[in-house]
Structure formats: structure tokens, C-alpha cells
Amino acid sequence: FYSDDGESLSRLVVSTRLGSSAEVYLYGATVTSWKCGGKERLFVSKQAKLDGSKPVRGGIPLVFPQFGPGDLPQHGFARTRVWTLLSAEEHGESVVVNLQLKDNEDTRASKWPYKFDLLYTIDLTETTLSTIIKYENVDSQPFSFTSLMHTYLRVPDIASTTVAGLKDVAYVDKIKGGTDLVEERDEVTVEANEDRVYVNVPGVVTVRYGDESIAIRRFNFKDIVLWNPWAEKAAEMADFGNDEFPQMICVEAGTVASEISLRPGQTISCGQILTCESLASSNL
Numbered sequence: 400f401y402s403d404d405g406e407s408l409s410r411l412v413v414s415t416r417l418g419s420s421a422e423v424y425l426y427g428a429t430v431t432s433w434k435c436g437g438k439e440r441l442f443v444s445k446q447a448k449l450d451g452s453k454p455v456r457g458g459i460p461l462v463f464p465q466f467g468p469g470d471l472p473q474h475g476f477a478r479t480r481v482w483t484l485l486s487a488e489e490h491g492e493s494v495v496v497n498l499q500l501k502d503n504e505d506t507r508a509s510k511w512p513y514k515f516d517l518l519y520t521i522d523l524t525e526t527t528l529s530t531i532i533k534y535e536n537v538d539s540q541p542f543s544f545t546s547l548m549h550t551y552l553r554v555p556d557i558a559s560t561t562v563a564g565l566k567d568v569a570y571v572d573k574i575k576g577g578t579d580l581v582e583e584r585d586e587v588t589v590e591a592n593e594d595r596v597y598v599n600v601p602g603v604v605t606v607r608y609g610d611e612s613i614a615i616r617r618f619n620f621k622d623i624v625l626w627n628p629w630a631e632k633a634a635e636m637a638d639f640g641n642d643e644f645p646q647m648i649c650v651e652a653g654t655v656a657s658e659i660s661l662r663p664g665q666t667i668s669c670g671q672i673l674t675c676e677s678l679a680s681s682n683l
């Protein structure tokens with residue numbers, strides 16, 4: 400149930416006996432495909448670089464240890480490092496992939512010089528994709544970080560896509576600015592370049608289109624980032640097609656408005672479970 404594509408293993412393709420599948424690049428441990436109910440659920444740009452020359456524009460890039468711009472390159476270094484494949488195994492009707500990333504000379508020479516050990520577990524069942532990172536501080540000093548799963552969901556049309564679960568949540572609008580913003584809508588729609596950080600989101604966030612939905616359940620991740628570049632931002636990105644923005648929405652689970660802190664020897668596991676649901680069928 401996994402394959403390599405060349406001299407050195409660069410990606411895994413895993414599938415369950417119940418028909419779902421996923422593809423994972425070791426570069427960034429980026430999940431680039433999740434098929435469930437016979438359909439692709441993740442968006443990857445046709446212009447995405449899949450040769451390790453830049454972060455993958457789509458799928459689920461991992462942001463660590465810095466969200467956004469800062470001392471490190473944008474979104475940190477985890478999405479541009481080659482992770483180590485520890486295992487890929489079938490367990491009954493599910494498939495579990497484990498990948499690892501540790502500090503090395505380069506990360507220790509960076510502005511975030513700590514010793515860390517990340518274990519990334521991707522668990523695929525018939526209707527769910529769960530992605531969990533166990534973060535461990537293996538340094539002799541405490542450290543803090545922000546982290547996020549930058550999930551690009553594929554949608555048939557952004558115009559008829561809604562996001563539920565954000566009502567009454569405070570947010571930061573990275574495009575328009577403003578203070579004391581609170582989401583008032585039950586069903587959030589996106590109609591322009593949108594880049595928002597919803598802070599301390601309490602429960603399940605559900606992306607709906609047609610008679611289908613993707614539910615996003617999180618644990619130990621506090622925030623949700625909502626992003627769509629729309630036409631003008633898309634045109635500025637070399638690795639994003641000008642006409643692709645209606646086919647995607649980023650709903651990103653992470654802790655980015657505050658930091659996660661770990662003492663030496665301490666660990667925390669954070670993750671998301673994406674569930675593919677259909678109103679038309681009872682088993683999806």
C-alpha cells in the first residue's frame with residue numbers, strides 16, 4: 400500500500416481497503432492528496448512545485464515553529480525539511496503513517512536554535528484523515544513556538560462554500576485590520592481576499608459545499624486561520640494559477656495567536672481530524 404517513485408523515496412501513496420487514500424511527500428511531510436467517498440478533498444495548485452524547491456502550494460503543509468513572517472522564513476522550517484519515514488502500516492481498516500523531524504545543524508544555527516523531536520502521525524480511515532503532531536522538547540532549556548496545519552481544502556466553487564462554527568469568535572483581520580472584531584455569521588462565506596485568524600475557536604468547524612461537508616475537529620490547537628488569496632493575491636503568486644482561487648479554501652487548525660511552551664523533556668500532542676460527510680448518503 401505504499402510506493403516510491405524513483406531512486407530515493409520521496410512520497411508515499413497509502414490506501415485503505417475501504418477505498419480512501421492519501422499521498423504524502425517526505426518534503427515537509429506534506430499530505431498532497433486525500434480521497435474519500437471517491438473524491439479528492441485537498442487542493443494542490445497546478446503550479447505547485449513538487450521538487451523540493453519551495454513549500455508545496457496546497458495539501459497540508461506544516462507550519463512550525465513560526466506562523467507567518469518573523470525571525471525565521473515565513474511559516475518556519477518544518478514545511479521545507481525532508482522528514483524521516485518511520486513506518487507506514489495497515490491496522491485493520493485504517494492505515495497509519497509515522498514521520499519524524501528533529502533539529503539538525505541548520506535549525507540549531509537558526510533564530511530558533513532548540514533541540515526538538517516531532518512525531519507526525521497520519522491516520523487514514525474510510526471517512527477520516529487525522530493528522531497529529533507530538534512535539535517534544537529534547538533541549539535543556541524551555542522553548543515556545545507557534546504551529547499550524549495549513550490545510551487547503553478543494554471545493555467545487557468558493558461562491559457556494561460556507562464555513563460554520565465560527566460565530567461569536569473573536570478574530571484578527573490580516574487584510575483589513577481593525578480591533579475588537581467578532582464573527583457574527585453562522586455560515587461564513589468568502590467573497591474577496593480573506594486572511595483571518597479566529598482566536599480560541601471552541602468546537603467543530605465545518606466546511607460545506609453542495610450536499611457534502613468536511614468537519615474539522617481539533618485538539619490542543621486553539622485557533623483557525625481562514626484564507627483565500629482571491630484573484631489579486633493569486634496573480635502575485637508564481638506557484639498558484641490565476642484562475643484557481645474559486646476551487647479552494649484554506650481552513651487551518653493551529654495555535655498561532657498565542658504560543659505553545661514546553662519545558663525540557665515535556666511533550667504535547669496537537670492535531671486535527673477531518674471527516675468527510677455527505678448529506679446524501681448515510682455512510683459518508
Ligand code: BG6
Pocket residue numbers: 454473474549573594595624626651
Ligand atoms: C496563511 C497566512 O496561513 O498562509 C497568509 O495567514 C499567507 O497570510 C498564507 O499569505 C500563505 O502563505 P505562504 O507562505 O504559503 O504563501
